[in-house]
Amino acid sequence: MKSKIGIIGMGVMGKSLALNFISNTIGTSVYNRTVQGKEEKIASTFAEENLDLNLRGYDDLGEFLQSLESPKKILLMIPAGSAIDQQLDQLSGFLEKGDIVIDGGNSFYEDSNRRVSEMQEKGIHYLAMGVSGGEEGALKGPSLMPGGNKEAFEQVEDYLKSIAAKDKNGNACMTYVGPEGSGHFIKMVHNSIEYGEMQAIAEVVHLLRFGLRLNPSEISRIMRNWLNDGLQSYLLEITADILAVKEGEEYLLDLILDAAGQKGTGGWSLITALNHHVPYSPLAEAVTARQLSSQKTKRSELSKLFNHSFRAFGEDKVILMERVKNAYMLCRIINHETGYSLMKEVSDKYSWNLNFSEISRIWTNGCIIRSGLMEELVEVYQETDSLLRHKKFISKVKELKKDLTYIIGLGLSHDFALPVFSASANYLLGRIIENSSANLIQAQRDYFGAHTYQRKNDASGAFYHTDWQKAKEQSNPNSQNK
Ligand code: 6PG
Numbered sequence: 001m002k003s004k005i006g007i008i009g010m011g012v013m014g015k016s017l018a019l020n021f022i023s024n025t026i027g028t029s030v031y032n033r034t035v036q037g038k039e040e041k042i043a044s045t046f047a048e049e050n051l052d053l054n055l056r057g058y059d060d061l062g063e064f065l066q067s068l069e070s071p072k073k074i075l076l077m078i079p080a081g082s083a084i085d086q087q088l089d090q091l092s093g094f095l096e097k098g099d100i101v102i103d104g105g106n107s108f109y110e111d112s113n114r115r116v117s118e119m120q121e122k123g124i125h126y127l128a129m130g131v132s133g134g135e136e137g138a139l140k141g142p143s144l145m146p147g148g149n150k151e152a153f154e155q156v157e158d159y160l161k162s163i164a165a166k167d168k169n170g171n172a173c174m175t176y177v178g179p180e181g182s183g184h185f186i187k188m189v190h191n192s193i194e195y196g197e198m199q200a201i202a203e204v205v206h207l208l209r210f211g212l213r214l215n216p217s218e219i220s221r222i223m224r225n226w227l228n229d230g231l232q233s234y235l236l237e238i239t240a241d242i243l244a245v246k247e248g249e250e251y252l253l254d255l256i257l258d259a260a261g262q263k264g265t266g267g268w269s270l271i272t273a274l275n276h277h278v279p280y281s282p283l284a285e286a287v288t289a290r291q292l293s294s295q296k297t298k299r300s301e302l303s304k305l306f307n308h309s310f311r312a313f314g315e316d317k318v319i320l321m322e323r324v325k326n327a328y329m330l331c332r333i334i335n336h337e338t339g340y341s342l343m344k345e346v347s348d349k350y351s352w353n354l355n356f357s358e359i360s361r362i363w364t365n366g367c368i369i370r371s372g373l374m375e376e377l378v379e380v381y382q383e384t385d386s387l388l389r390h391k392k393f394i395s396k397v398k399e400l401k402k403d404l405t406y407i408i409g410l411g412l413s414h415d416f417a418l419p420v421f422s423a424s425a426n427y428l429l430g431r432i433i434e435n436s437s438a439n440l441i442q443a444q445r446d447y448f449g450a451h452t453y454q455r456k457n458d459a460s461g462a463f464y465h466t467d468w469q470k471a472k473e474q475s476n477p478n479s480q481n482k
Contacts, residue, residue, distance in 0.1 A: 130187025
């Protein structure tokens with residue numbers, strides 16, 4: 001009997017997804033590109049290690065493709081970038097019209113836009129699918145974000161439904177996202193929210209640890225309380241676990257080098273936001289914080305030159321803990337608002353018609369940013385396309401704002417770096433201030449470059465230029481400072 005689906009790529013994610021398919025009795029063939037010069041038979045060895053009637057491993061591409069039922073359905077779980085194009089070139093020689101290729105990696109969505117149409121020209125259906133949940137999610141139920149060719153989606157829908165995580169109503173955390181590379185686009189935004197959420201928690205931990213002088217076990221307990229007190233979130237939950245882990249007398253966290261890695265999706269979101277003129281500072285700061293963190297040697301040198309050290313807060317710990325919690329809650333709201341605003345802009349530009357309530361629903365389980373807040377967003381985005389316009393969130397933001405700004409002031413004045421906290425407050429204020437300081441920027445631009453400006457209450461929308469030197473003289477004829 002032929003396999004229903006084939007997976008190319010036997011990294012952690014490819015293997016876990018294969019095991020997920022077979023545990024749902026979906027016949028699966030696996031294949032791994034042989035690394036040049038290496039004789040490792042990764043796919044066949046993996047199949048031998050996991051004896052199951054539904055799993056077949058191949059080290060030869062031709063045999064692998066022969067093992068698949070027609071039309072062939074092939075899931076690529078290989079690194080993003082040129083490896084995908086090379087694999088597609090290689091496959092194109094073997095594939096027939098109507099076959100389906102799914103890219104389940106973290107590909108850049110513009111590459112996926114291109115691949116969907118290139119493959120379409122060859123008669124091959126292409127699905128660009130975001131997959132979230134890490135190794136455990138892939139094995140037990142990821143959040144799946146397929147986009148691209150709708151006809152192809154319908155042919156794999158049932159398989160994807162079977163392996164996906166389930167939401168609170170038992171529905172699969174999987175939906176057809178939209179055309180072209182929209183599935184990879186929303187996964188990219190998911191990841192930038194992930195970056196923001198992780199950085200916000202890291203800032204909380206630093207404030208509690210060095211500002212309130214709490215040890216990691218105490219912080220872990222506080223976070224467990226928050227989890228049970230309306231702040232349910234996967235990332236907070238794993239942080240509470242991480243903080244409690246010791247190696248001998250020491251906390252493992254203290255033994256880990258403070259230089260954060262990144263594979264690109266956070267930065268791509270920022271570039272996309274810049275290209276589409278979407279303000280993105282809170283999540284951009286999370287990317288920058290990782291970049292700064294990776295300059296460990298330079299930081300160590302400057303830290304000594306500046307005699308940097310955190311200074312503890314002298315205030316009531318219980319009250320401050322509550323204020324940090326509130327600041328964190330607001331920062332999270334702003335992180336999500338930022339990410340969703342990018343999705344809205346790009347969806348409108350490409351006419352993708354993204355359904356933000358449905359996107360939130362498939363992010364309520366299986367994925368890394370699942371949380372109680374995400375559950376709320378399912379309802380909220382049925383009513384609005386911006387959290388800052390939703391009645392309940394307007395009151396929440398108003399209530400929490402003073403704690404966010406207070407904690408930022410306190411933290412900065414005690415030498416804590418709070419990039420995402422600070423950026424989220426600035427972003428919020430930037431969005432709600434009616435009369436901003438940008439009139440001055442326009443005047444400066446016009447002064448040195450005759451870039452012109454528009455005037456308030458001028459319905460014509462005309463552009464004006466002022467001869468500022470002359471205007472200055474006319475305004476202050478007696479001034480000595482000409
Ligand atoms: C997920 C994650 C995952 C991502 C890693 C690492 O949703 O399962 O987003 O896809 O690759 O979290 O990303 P960075 O190396 O960029 O942190």
